[in-house]
Amino acid sequence: MAFFTHSNLKNWLPGTLGVIAVFALLAIAGISHNRASTATTQVAASTSSPAAQDNAPAKPAANTPATPQAAPAKTAAAPVAKPAASHEDSHTAATPKAAPAAQAPASTTATANPPAAHDHAMAMTPAKTAPAKTAPTPPAKVAQANPVPSAAPTASAANVEGDVVHGREVYKKCQACHSTQPGRNGLGPTLAGIVGSKAGDVPNYSFSAAMKQSGITWTPEKLDAYLADPQKVVPGNKMPFPGLKTEADRTDVIAFLAKANAAPAASGANEAAKAPSAATPAPEPAAQAPATAHTYVSDAKYTLRSGIAGGKMVFIGVGGTIDGKANPILTAVEGQVVQLTLINGEGAEHNIVFPDQDARSPRVLGKGASTTIVFRAGKAGDYLYYCDVPGHRLAGMEGQFLVTNTATPQTTVEADISRDPADMPPPIGKRDPKTVRVDLFTVEMEGRLAEGTTFGYWTFNGKVPGPMVRVRVGDTVDVHLKNSADSNMIHSVDFHAATGPGGGAAALQVDPGDEKSMTFKALKPGLYVYHCATPMVAEHIANGMYGMILVEPEEGLPKVDHEFYVMQGEIYTEAPYGQHGSQEFSVEKLLAERPEYFVFNGSVGAISKLHPMHAKVGDTVRMYFGVGGPNFTSSFHVIGEIFDKVYNLGTVTSPPLHDVQTVSVAPGGATITEFKLDVPGNYTVVDHALARMERGLVGQLIVEGEPNPDIYNGKVMPGMGH
Incomplete structure (x- = not known):
């Protein structure tokens, strides 16, 4: 027919297709509107039904896609309608604070064992x-093998x-x-x-x-x-x-x-709050003690990072009281040894100069590069530090360095959980075996980790390490373990000196507020570690639950002038080393074996600032040293001394080693060292993995007496070491 000629098709076909498209769109819109009305009606009926008050869990919706993420909260909280729901499926769970969210689709992916x-x-x-x-949840007619x-x-x-x-x-x-x-x-x-x-x-x-x-x-x-x-x-x-x-x-x-x-709601304000202020901060008090002849130990430590704040190039404080501050005021006392680390924070070339102290760092190139300088603070006064890369000082990289005559007195307000190394029972000597009662009390408490920093310790008798237990071979040890009613955890104790299940821990798992006891016979003389053995054992140990027990031989140990009790441990905090405030424990870092702190006797400065050891020239010293750990071996060393005797691995039945410089002690292990003091001075106690000093691991033995130039003849410079 002529109607179907090429010219007619060209004129009529587009119009016809357009009309069909319009009708199709109207039909689809009508269907969508009807479905939406039906769903709204069913939702209203469901939420108004008395069954909605039941506490039964909500059943997954069938034949209906899950609510899109962009939907309003009130829509997401409403039950999804079903075309044909059973009486059981019509029940919804009523939670006291919030309606349940729409159910996510069941995964069809095979799960790991x-x-x-x-x-x-x-x-x-x-x-x-x-x-x-x-994709939507499976239809209701499909049986669910698992909820x-x-x-x-x-x-x-x-x-x-x-x-x-x-x-x-x-x-x-x-x-x-x-x-x-x-x-x-x-x-x-x-x-x-x-x-x-x-x-x-x-x-x-x-x-x-x-x-x-x-x-x-x-x-x-x-x-x-x-x-x-x-x-x-x-x-x-x-x-x-x-x-x-x-x-x-x-x-x-x-x-x-x-x-x-x-x-979480994204907030630009929160990020802005974290940015360091370019305003000049108030002076920070000198946080260090007066200069003393502390070998290996700097008196004042600071870390600065280059960065941008307030539209200027600045030095930004890292850690401690200067953390996050732009161009912070640094302080020291006359004669103190100052250690400063500069980190390149943004990639430009930088250095730091203290012109009045004759101190200048090398330049750091590239983001993340760092350098450290050490210098002695000169006379009291108000000085400057700055970056002398051309243009950087004018761009804002300049700060104040205050040197004072005396250190600002400090008041320790945090609980001191660290045990004085001189706090130990006297020697037993020669006597017959008997029953010795040992009372241990487990306490969870917030205590001083470092200056201005606290940590939630778990302790035996409120100190780290726990009390030194001292018995004789053949003694019956009557252990009474009481767990504080304020504790949140079960605690226990495993004595490495005990023979039997768990070293006693199998019989001494104690709930908060309870007390249990058991006995064991001390069969083998030596120095042994004890620790909490409640899962996760490594966490209980890392939080401070370790100590030592000395089982003396029948004849006792040779007499010495001083005995000291020192243990090494690690602390795993969420925040980096040096952050102030209350620190949280990090399980992730524990399992990755990445401690933020290494400590002697529980805290930074425990046996250097708070409880240094004291003796005199001519005295003999015995150190009982153990590693609570839980993860790192120690290379125990006293700088400037040679151990005359080492009872290796804590044994006292084998002949001691003689003339030893450094002793390796594994976690859960111990050693006994003895030496005579010939020269006065301050002797630094370290783990010779010396980077750990920068994370708190250092002690001091202060020896007084007359010089002995036949053995050591030289002028001792404060803060200097080899």
């Missing part, structure tokens, strides 16, 4: 990371009331076994997304049968009950957690867990 069962009753569900816009994991709680979970700051402190006690990161299981399951989740439903984690069969949904009320008495809520669980006894601790840690998993 779960870790061995921890039997830890803290069975909690992590936030799922699958995006809400992925669909709960979705991550919405930001409304953070509305759980409580003191989040205090809750974070309480949570420190949980870090040994748990994390708050989704998918990161440790000895216990991750706590990510706990509020509103179902017990025993964390991917890739093997729960105890008691937890799997509990049927618990972790509402805030249920969490509170569980944290108060885990065994009552989940009978048959075997994890070493006695519960939190105070309502405030429970409420606040629940609030912290809810807050920790809420989506």
Whole structure:
């Protein structure tokens, strides 16, 4: 027909197709509107139904895509409608603080084999990371072999009331076994997304049968009950957690867990607050002691990093009281040895010059490069430091260096947990065997880690290390271990000198507020370590729970003039070395064996500034040295001395070694060293892995008396070493 000629088709076909497209769009819009109306009606009916008040967990929606992530919070919290829901499926879980989020789709990916069962009753569900816009959940007619994991709680979970700051402190006690990161299981399951989740439903984690069969949904009320008495809520669980006894601790840690998993709001203001101010800061008091002849030890240490602040090139303080400050005021006392490290923070070429002190650093090239200079502070006065790369001083890289006549007096307000090395029982000597009672009291307390820095220590008898125990071979040791009612953890003790299960730890796992006892016979003479042996054992040790027991031989040990008790340990904090304030323990750094601090007797300066050892020329000294660890071997050395005798590995039945410079002591090991003092002066005690001095590991033996030029003839310069 002529109608279908090429010219007619050219005129009519586009119009016809356009009309068809319009009708199709109208039809689609109508269908979408009807579906939306139906869904709205069903949601309203569901939320108004009395069944919505039930505490049963919400069932996964079928045949309906998950709510998109960009949807408003109130939409995400509403149950997703089903075209044909059974009576059972119509029930929704009513949580006290927030409605449950839309369910994420079940993963079809094969999961890795779960870790061995921890039997830890803290069975909690992590936030799922699958995006809400992925494929819909399987249709209702498909049988589910396993329950669909709960979705991550919405930001409304953070509305759980409580003191989040205090809750974070309480949570420190949980870090040994748990994390708050989704998918990161440790000895216990991750706590990510706990509020509103179902017990025993964390991917890739093997729960105890008691937890799997509990049927618990972790509402805030249920969490509170569980944290108060885990065994009552989940009978048959075997994890070493006695519960939190105070309502405030429970409420606040629940609030912290809810807050920790809420989506953080990005804030430019927060980043701006972190930027160092270019304004001239108030002078910081001199934080160091007056100059003394401390071999190897600088009196004042500072670290500066080049950077930009307030639109200017500046030096930025790193650590301590100058942390984050632009061009901070540096202080020292006349005659003090000053050590300054310069780090290139942004890549331009820099150096630092103290012209009045005749001190100049090499230039550092490239981001991350660093250099260190050491100089002696001159006469008291107000001086400058700056970068003398052309143009940099004018661009802002200039600060103030104050030298004072005397150091500013310091008041130590933090609890001193460090044990004086002279604090030990007297020698036993020769006597018959008997029963010796040993009382140990485990205390968790905040104590001084360094100047202006505290840490949550776990201790035996309130000090690190714990008390030196002294018995004779053949004695019966009657151990009484009491755990403070204020503790959050079970504690125990393993004596390396004991023969039997756990070195006593198998019989001495003590709940907070309880006390247990056991006895063992001291069969072998020698110097031995003891430590807490409650999981995670490494954390208990790193937090300070170690000490030593000396089992003397029948005839006792040879007499000396002074005995000292020194132990080495590591401390793993979230913040870098030198940060002020209360420091949090880092499980991640512990497991990676990356300590921020190395310490003698529990803290920085414990046996140098706070409790230095004292003796006189002509005295004989015996040092009982052990390594609590938990991870690093020590190369024990006293600078300027040679050990006359070394009872290697802590044995006193083998002949001692003679004329030894350095002794290797493994974690959990010990040694006994003896030497006679011939020359007066300050002797520095170190681990000869000397970089550890920069992280706090140094001690002092101060020897007074007349010079002995036949042995040592030279002028001693303060702060100098070899």
